[in-house]
Amino acid sequence: MTSEKSIVLKVEARPVENNHSTQPVLSVTQLTMNFGGLCALDEVDLTIKENEIVALIGPNGAGKTTFFNCITGIYTPSGGDVVLTDKAGHRSRLNGLKPDQVTKKGMARTFQNIRLFQNMTVLENVMIGRHCRMRTGIPGAVFRPPRAKSEEKQVVSDSYQILEKFDLHRYVNEFAKNLPYGAQRRLEIARAMATEPFLLLLDEPAAGMNAQETKELDAMIEKLRYEEKISILLIEHDMKLVMNLSDRIFVVDYGKKIAEGTPEAISQNPAVIKAYLGESADA
Numbered sequence: 001m002t003s004e005k006s007i008v009l010k011v012e013a014r015p016v017e018n019n020h021s022t023q024p025v026l027s028v029t030q031l032t033m034n035f036g037g038l039c040a041l042d043e044v045d046l047t048i049k050e051n052e053i054v055a056l057i058g059p060n061g062a063g064k065t066t067f068f069n070c071i072t073g074i075y076t077p078s079g080g081d082v083v084l085t086d087k088a089g090h091r092s093r094l095n096g097l098k099p100d101q102v103t104k105k106g107m108a109r110t111f112q113n114i115r116l117f118q119n120m121t122v123l124e125n126v127m128i129g130r131h132c133r134m135r136t137g138i139p140g141a142v143f144r145p146p147r148a149k150s151e152e153k154q155v156v157s158d159s160y161q162i163l164e165k166f167d168l169h170r171y172v173n174e175f176a177k178n179l180p181y182g183a184q185r186r187l188e189i190a191r192a193m194a195t196e197p198f199l200l201l202l203d204e205p206a207a208g209m210n211a212q213e214t215k216e217l218d219a220m221i222e223k224l225r226y227e228e229k230i231s232i233l234l235i236e237h238d239m240k241l242v243m244n245l246s247d248r249i250f251v252v253d254y255g256k257k258i259a260e261g262t263p264e265a266i267s268q269n270p271a272v273i274k275a276y277l278g279e280s281a282d283a
């Protein structure tokens with residue numbers, strides 16, 4: 001029997017424009033994560049270069065979200081190294097940093113299940129992302145000296161501009177929970193972008209989207225790459241989106257990296273086809 005995933009793997013891969021710099025912004029080496037007796041990640045290596053779009057794919061339970069959780073400080077990996085290099089060439093080892101410290105270093109993320117502040121407005125959700133770049137600390141927020149007031153004004157105006165970019169400004173004072181599904185997904189990305197990342201991680205951004213919303217998402221991710229000059233790492237099950245967007249693809253299965261390469265190479269890789277089809281690939 002042919003599964004749905006086997007069909008989508010055969011989506012035509014677009015030719016890769018290989019004009020990206022070779023500077024790695026993220027370098028992950030031998031990342032390992034054990035949960036008791038379960039090895040969810042087994043010495044996985046992955047690099048992302050400046051301005052690249054890279055996908056991390058694999059069957060359900062392969063270890064993709066665990067990978068994101070390990071590199072963003074949600075989990076402490078059992079082994080391996082995670083190094084982020086900013087645009088000025090400063091290298092930071094992220095091992096042991098908390099999620100907010102990782103965000104400040106320039107790597108932001110979204111989640112598989114939308115994690116917005118549902119009872120806050122659209123503007124407030126983005127302002128929360130923006131606050132990570134504010135200089136005012138708790139005393140400033142309490143006593144509100146003139147500098148804190150002017151910084152707060154700037155946060156409001158920056159956040160509104162971000163909403164405009166994501167075509168969300170018409171919802172500015174709506175509660176997040178009242179937005180249509182596709183707009184909630186966009187808002188998560190807008191909030192992540194408000195932290196000024198140079199590397200954005202998207203965990204299944206197209207999950208639950210219809211064909212039109214997915215097409216818009218595809219265009220939005222491309223636009224982000226070119227206009228904001230950022231690199232993007234995405235986990236996604238929609239192979240059409242993956243094949244269309246990615247410069248390179250990494251494939252994991254049972255916690256191990258089984259392949260990496262261009263969309264074209266990956267779509268023809270026997271180990272990848274087998275991972276998606278199971279034993280039927282041998283037939």
Ligand SMILES: Nc1ncnc2c1ncn2[C@@H]1O[C@H](COP(=O)(O)OP(=O)(O)OP(=O)(O)O)[C@@H](O)[C@H]1O
Pocket residue numbers: 035038040058059060061062063064065066067
């Ligand atoms: N906190 C945890 N404690 C124990 N086991 C976990 C934990 N998080 C993930 N796992 C296990 O690690 C393995 C990898 O899970 P993970 O969620 O990373 O897979 P995935 O590739 O993201 O899957 P999906 O595509 O279904 O989201 C699974 O066997 C999962 O049950």
